[in-house]
Amino acid sequence: MLTRHPSPRLAAYIDRQLPARKARQTEIHLANCAHCRAECEQVRLGMSALEHLPVIEAPAEIWAAIERASQQRPARQPVMCGRWRLAFAALLILALVGAVYWALGNRSGIRWEVVRLAGSPVVGSQRIQAAGRIGAGEWIETDSGSSATVRIGEIGSVEVEPNTRLRVVVARPAEHRLALAHGEIRAKISAPPRLFFVDTAAGTAVDLGCEYALKVDADEYGRLQVTKGWVSFQWRDLESLVPAGASCRTRAQAGPGIPYFDDAPESVKQALERFSFEKGGDDDLSIILAGSRVRDTLTLWHLLSRVPAEDRGRVFDRIATLTPLPAGVSREQALKLDPQTLKLWKEELAWTW
Amino acid sequence: MLRLGIAACALAVLALAEGFTFNLASPVASQDFHAKTAAFVFRTQGCAEPAKAQISGTAEGIVNGVHKSVALKIVSMSKPGVYAVYREWPAEGEWLVNLKGTCSDASAGAIVPIGPKGFIRESSKILQHPATEAEIDAALKALTAGGGK
Numbered sequence: 196m197l198t199r200h201p202s203p204r205l206a207a208y209i210d211r212q213l214p215a216r217k218a219r220q221t222e223i224h225l226a227n228c229a230h231c232r233a234e235c236e237q238v239r240l241g242m243s244a245l246e247h248l249p250v251i252e253a254p255a256e257i258w259a260a261i262e263r264a265s266q267q268r269p270a271r272q273p274v275m276c277g278r279w280r281l282a283f284a285a286l287l288i289l290a291l292v293g294a295v296y297w298a299l300g301n302r303s304g305i306r307w308e309v310v311r312l313a314g315s316p317v318v319g320s321q322r323i324q325a326a327g328r329i330g331a332g333e334w335i336e337t338d339s340g341s342s343a344t345v346r347i348g349e350i351g352s353v354e355v356e357p358n359t360r361l362r363v364v365v366a367r368p369a370e371h372r373l374a375l376a377h378g379e380i381r382a383k384i385s386a387p388p389r390l391f392f393v394d395t396a397a398g399t400a401v402d403l404g405c406e407y408a409l410k411v412d413a414d415e416y417g418r419l420q421v422t423k424g425w426v427s428f429q430w431r432d433l434e435s436l437v438p439a440g441a442s443c444r445t446r447a448q449a450g451p452g453i454p455y456f457d458d459a460p461e462s463v464k465q466a467l468e469r470f471s472f473e474k475g476g477d478d479d480l481s482i483i484l485a486g487s488r489v490r491d492t493l494t495l496w497h498l499l500s501r502v503p504a505e506d507r508g509r510v511f512d513r514i515a516t517l518t519p520l521p522a523g524v525s526r527e528q529a530l531k532l533d534p535q536t537l538k539l540w541k542e543e544l545a546w547t548w
Numbered sequence: 549m550l551r552l553g554i555a556a557c558a559l560a561v562l563a564l565a566e567g568f569t570f571n572l573a574s575p576v577a578s579q580d581f582h583a584k585t586a587a588f589v590f591r592t593q594g595c596a597e598p599a600k601a602q603i604s605g606t607a608e609g610i611v612n613g614v615h616k617s618v619a620l621k622i623v624s625m626s627k628p629g630v631y632a633v634y635r636e637w638p639a640e641g642e643w644l645v646n647l648k649g650t651c652s653d654a655s656a657g658a659i660v661p662i663g664p665k666g667f668i669r670e671s672s673k674i675l676q677h678p679a680t681e682a683e684i685d686a687a688l689k690a691l692t693a694g695g696g697k
Binding site: 546 | 576
């Protein structure tokens with residue numbers, strides 16, 4: 196039996212990286228040491244959680260910085276042992292953080308109620324007869340004849356329409372996150388903004404206090420239609436703010452299109468579709484500008500930051516002819532896409548939406 | 549400094565010269581999630597101290613040919629001078645909201661017809677005085693005659 200605890204070797208042991216003799220010694224020690232067994236379990240949990248964390252690409256400049264730093268410092272072979280210790284400590288901290296994250300997200304015991312509306316919706320591999328439960332990591336799937344309602348904790352509900360595949364990603368009081376693979380959901384949320392999220396291949400719908408329908412088709416196009424409040428649809432650095440009465444088309448790997456009011460002229464909607472997803476050009480911009488009404492400044496406000504810089508003046512002028520410029524909004528700042536100016540302008544324009 | 553003061557006074561006078569009035573909008577304009585379920589929101593304009601404005605409102609309706617009146621609770625939003633009106637009147641019948649406000653010595657009013665899809669911006673009347681009974685009756689008559697559809 197080992198007299199020293201094998202803590203520094205636990206990660207390597209779990210990862211099957213230890214030489215056979217050391218692995219056998221560790222095994223024997225663990226069999227006789229409850230403290231180390233508990234520690235081993237924690238490290239294992241942490242490592243398992245780490246495997247589930249998303250991989251985020253490091254910015255390109257970081258590699259150059261590391262290379263520069265390594266060239267500036269002389270090699271220090273004798274401190275290898277210290278480095279290993281540091282690496283292990285870092286790994287242990289990561290493992291513990293991961294374990295806490297995993298425990299909070301998946302082992303909090305929070306499972307939302309699922310109520311069958313029609314047919315036999317499936318949660319995991321279980322058919323829901325009347326009511327069931329769904330937790331983080333589980334899928335709910337409906338076929339052409341089934342639908343269900345998922346109660347989103349204390350903050351609202353989501354109706355899962357037929358032919359839909361939906362996953363619960365996070366079920367915590369501070370974050371309620373779903374992932375819609377395909378199909379349609381209708382969300383009714385009564386909570387402060389930014390507590391409810393729905394991920395899709397086209398981006399994330401962020402609840403700002405709202406009711407909405409979100410659809411993702413098999414061709415990866417989708418549509419967000421808001422009936423109450425606001426929804427922010429975000430993808431990378433694109434954001435579409437969609438108020439009640441308005442919709443926004445989405446497309447996988449292209450993000451949200453430009454929002455429009457559902458009663459906008461058909462010619463404007465079609466031009467927007469081409470402009471957002473089919474590389475529409477000057478003709479489409481002209482149609483949008485000419486066909487816009489006062490309330491379509493919602494569309495024009497979004498368009499301002501999505502047209503090429505040389506076209507911003509046309510968009511600005513059209514908004515200014517439809518509604519008077521509020522105090523604090525200047526052409527110069529608006530064309531520069533100054534965030535404060537755009538926010539102030541949007542808040543004022545919203546009184547016409 | 550004196551010029552700046554004069555300019556500020558002139559601007560204030562100009563602002564007040566536009567008069568105390570209401571500006572109606574869809575609930576999204578308030579930027580306040582509490583207003584999500586409101587019938588509509590409104591803000592005061594031309595009031596130097598919006599927080600001190602006195603605002604009240606009633607819902608006036610015709611149900612089965614009979615005039616009904618319901619006192620409304622006008623809810624202040626997080627921004628001063630912004631208010632929400634929630635539906636507190638019955639589903640049956642034709643209804644409008646009569647808003648009244650005072651700011652110092654100035655008064656304002658608004659008649660806001662309610663249609664099946666919410667408040668009707670185009671038919672709303674913004675007034676520089678509280679609505680008279682005759683104005684409310686006329687608006688109700690127009691609403692029941694299909695003017696609000």
